[in-house]
Amino acid sequence: MIVSGKNNDVAWGNQIGYILLPFQLAVHDDPLAYVRKAKKTLDRKKSSLEVIFTCKISELFVKMFGLKAGAFIIGRMLTNTTTTFSNMVGPTEQVEFYGIPQALIVHYQSYNGTIKVILSVDEEIIPNYTQLLDDFVESFRHIKDAASRLSKHVKKG
Known part of the structure; x- marks a missing residue:
């Protein structure tokens, strides 16, 4: 159980990691071609360290440059989404x-x-x-x- 004010093994707050995926609109003769391609991309990305790195780099950036700089970088990413x-x-x-x-x-x-x-x-x-x-x-x-x-x-x- 997490108890406020005590040293807990569980961290409070949200942790955000993300992956960037290409989003393609196309008409295929085989409807499963898009699914196969998307699955291949997702499987490759899920087995990579992209999510962990985006989370840890964001944390490191905030620690090194402060909350405003971290918010700016995250904001730039989200405003282009x-x-x-x-x-x-x-x-x-x-x-x-x-x-x-x-x-x-x-x-x-x-x-x-x-x-x-x-x-x-x-x-x-x-x-x-x-x-x-x-x-x-x-x-x-x-x-x-x-x-x-x-x-x-x-x-x-």
């Missing part, structure tokens, strides 16, 4: 990083064979958000159908 992905359920309020509203936030949860995807869209930046949602649904349907065909083909062979 349009889309964020998270595997945690998102907030119900509007999200801004350093006063820059996020145009699109994608939350996903995979549990017990089910994937839930939640999209938060800034209507001022993406006014035709219903089209975006329809495109997401259609893309997921294509991926699901292709994966189903692939699994049937593998079971027969």
